[in-house]
Amino acid sequence: MKNYNISNLKELEAEAIHIIREVAAEFENPVMLYSIGKDSSVMVRLAEKAFFPGKVPFPLMHIDSKWKFREMIGFRDHYASEKGWELIVHFNKEGYEAGIGPYTHGSKVHTDIMKTQALLQGLEKYKFDAAFGGARRDEEKSRAKERIFSFRDREHQWDPKNQRPELWDTFNARVHKGESIRVFPLSNWTELDIWQYIRLENIPIVPLYFAKERLIFQDNGNLILVDDERMPKEMAERATMRKVRFRTLGCYPLTGAVESDADTIEKIVEEMMTATKSERTTRVIDFDQEGSMEQKKREGYF
C-alpha cells in the first residue's frame, strides 16, 4: 500500500528544491548568498539536495562586513573547506580601508557601506544574474509581499508596486543585461520550520545560537557581545558574563543577544514557543525608522 501523505516540511523542502533547480536551469550565472546564519545553512543543504548526487552548480558568496562575529568566520571557513563549497568572500575594500564601522560611523552608514554597497559590488564584480537569499516571508511585514523570484532593475532596486505576477510554481526568469532576480527559496518557511529542519537533518549551525556564558555589554537594552578589541574600551570594561544566545547573527555590535538557558535545539524551540519577542527585535537596524526594512530593500539590501 502506497502512502501519499506529505508533511509540511517535506512539502516545503520539495518546493525549495524546485525553485533552486529552476534558477540553475534558467540563469546563466547564479550565486547563493551565504550569510552563515541558520537560514543560510538550511538553504545550502537544500541546494545540496537539489543536485545530489552532483555538486551544487553555482558558487556561494559571503558578504563580509568585517564586523561579523569571529565564530561565524571560523564556522564558515571550516565548512567551506570540509564540504568543498566554491565560496567567494567579498568585502567593501574602500569602506574597510576608510575604517567604516558601527562604533565610529553609526549603524546606518556602516550597514549601507559595508553591507548594501558591498553586496552590490560583489554582484556586479562577478556579473551574477540571480542571487539566492535565505529571507522568509514571516520575518517582517514588507517581506510578506515579496515574490519568490524578486525582480531588481539595473540599480538593484526593488519596486514593491511593480512586482511581476507569480502564479503556481511557474517562475519568470527572463531579465535584460544588468537586471537581476533575487530568489527566496525559503519564502514560505517559518522560524519554527527552520529549527525543525535543522533538527531533523542534523544541519550544523554556528554555536552562537546556543546559550552559553558570554562576555556581554548592555547597550540601551541590547545585549552586545564583546567579540573583539574594536568595541570601545569604556563599553568593554563594563561588560559582564551572562548566559545568552543569539536568535539572529550579523555584525556583532548590531546584533543583540537574549538571555537564555537554551543550549539545545529543543530548548530553543521551547523558548521560542513561549517567546514574547519576534526574532528581528534583536536586529538593531530595523528600528532606525518606521518602515526601514522596506526602505533598505528598495535600495538593494537583501
Place this chain on the structure above:
Amino acid sequence: MDIQSYLNQDQKKDLLRLLTAGSVDDGKSTLIGRLLFDSKKLYEDHLAALERDSKRIGHAGEEIDYALLLDGLKAEREQGITIDVAYRYFSTSRRKFIIADTPGHEQYTRNMVTGASTANLAIILVDARTGIITQTKRHTYLVSLLGIKHIVLAINKMDLVNWDKSIFENICSEYKSFVTPLDVPDINFIPLSALKGDNVVDISANMPWYHGKSLLEFLETVHIQSDRNFDDFRFPVQYIIRPTLDYRGFAGKVTSGVIARGDEIMVLPSRKTSKVKSITTYDGDLDYAFPPLSVTLTLEDEIDISRGDLLVHPNNLPKIERHFEAMMVWMDEHPMDPSRHFYIKQNTHNTRVRVDKIRYKVDVNTLEESPVEHFKLNEIGRVVLTTVKPLYFDPYKKNRSTGSFILIDPVSHNTVAVGMIIDKMSSDDLPSVITTREREQIARGENLISTEDYVKQYNQKSATLWITGLHGSGKNLLAFTLEKRLFDMGATVVLLDGFSVRSGLSRELDFTPADRAEHLRRVAYMCKILNDQGIITICSFISPDENIRRQVAEIIGNERFHLFYMDTEIEFCRKLDRYGLYKQVNEGRLKLMPGIDAPFNIPEKPNLSFKTDDPLNIEKAIGYIAASGIFPV
C-alpha cells in the same frame, strides 16, 4: 507534552494553503488577524507595535486594528488598503496554514488570481447585512476559474443582524443558486463574527441554531489529500544531473500521478520509451514518488532528453498540440497587442506563442460574455493560441500544473498574462492558424467521378434536408420516418441527428452558443462532403440561431440546402417533454434551453413548415422532395 514529542508531532502535520477574499469592509483583515492572534502566533512586540500604529493610523477606532498586521508596505498603510498579495503563516496542533491575503476590489483582480493559483481553499467573506453582492460573485468566479476545490462562505458580522438564522439561510440559498453552474465541488457556509470571535475558533453561544464546525476547526479538518492528481503521471524535466559519466539523472517535480521504480515511461516529444532505473534523492533512493515531490530519475536506456521534455506513462498521454484554447487573464498595465508574439512558459517548457483569436471577454461581475478586440489589465476571456513548438498539456480542470502557463512579453520581459487550458478545442479557427506552408502540404486528390455520374448512379440530386425546431417538437420522428421512406424507395440517404454527432464527433462540446455553433459547423462540413459525393443528408438539429443556420447553408451550398421547420408551441413541447429535459430545466439542473432561457429564432423563410403529429407530414415532405427534383430525378 514535552518539547521532543511536540516537535515530533509538529513535523508530521500537513499544510493547507488558503486564500482570503473580501474587502476591508467585510472584516477580512480582522478575521485573519483573529486567526493569527487566537492561534498564538502574534508575538508581544508585534502587538506592541500594532497598538502604537492603531492609535496613529488605525481605522478601527478604539479597538485594536488587526488589519494593520497584514498591510505591509508603507504607502499602502497610509492609504488604508492592502494592495498586493501578502502571505501569512500560522499553525495549530493539527495543521499548518499559509494564508494568501488578497485585496478585494476589481482593479486587483490580478492579485487575487495570483493568490488563488497556489491555494487549496478559499474563504470568501460576506457581510451579513448586505448579503451576496457583486464582489462576492466576482470572487467566486475567480476562485472557480483558478480551480480551487473548496470554498468557505464566511458570513461575517452576524452580531450586527442579531445572530438571525433566517438571514444566514437566505444568504446560503442565494449563493447556492449562483455557484451551482461554476462547478466548485465543495461549498461550506459558516456564520460568524470576526470582531467578537464567534465561530472563528470556538463555537458561538449566540448562534445555537448553527450545528457545523467553527471556521478554524473546519480548516483543520477539511480533507485535501485527494485534491492532488495521483492518476496521470507528468514529470517535466527541469535539469540534467551528470556528476560522472555513469550517472545521468533527470531532475524535476512530480506534478501529478505516481512513478515507481521499474515503470515504463515515454519521453515527449521524442516518444522514445525506457524504464525507470532509480528514483534518486539525497536521503536515499525511493520505491515510488508522488506529487509534489522533487526527485531525480535515472533510466535503463540512454536516450536523449533535455529540459522542457515531459516524462509520462506510455498508456496515459497528455494532449500534444500547437493549437489550443484557454481562459486567459491579462496581468499587465499595458493593453495586449494582438499582433505580437509572446514567450510562453508552461512548467519547464519555453516556446513562443501567438494569440489567434479572442473568442470573448468575461465580465467578472455578471459573467456575461462579449466580443472584444484585445485585453486590458485584469480582463479575462477565452482565447485561441498557437505555439511554435507543440505543448504537452492536460486541461487545467484535470491538472493544475500541465494545464497552466504564463505569457512573457519579449521586450519588457514582464509576465503579461496567465492562462488555464480548456478541454475543448473549437476548430472553426483552425483555418486561421494553419500557415500557408502547412496548407501547401495538404495535397488535393483528383476526383474521378463527376456530379453527373453521381446523379446517374444514384438517381438522385444531392441535397441536405435540414429540420429545425424546438426540443421535443417531433424533428426526429419526421427525420427517421423520412429516411426510411426514401431508403425503401431506393434513395441513398444519410441521417445525422444530435445524438449520433454529439456522442462522437462533437463529444467535447456543450450547449453554450459558441459550442452549439461549433457543433453545427462540423455537421455542415459533413453534409458538404456527403452532398459532394451525391448522397442526400437528413439533419435533425434544434439549431436555434438564424445566423448559424444561414452559415450552415453557405457551407453546404445554398442551392442544396432545404430548411424544414417544425412549427410547434413551446408549451406543447414542454407538456409532452418526451425526454424529461424540460423537467431538468425547471429544476435548475439544465441551462441554455432554446425557447426557455436561450432564444429560438423562428426561421424567416423555411422551405417547408410542419405541425407536430400531423399525419400528412411525411407525404408533404416526399412530395416536396419529388417536386424539387431531388428524388427521384
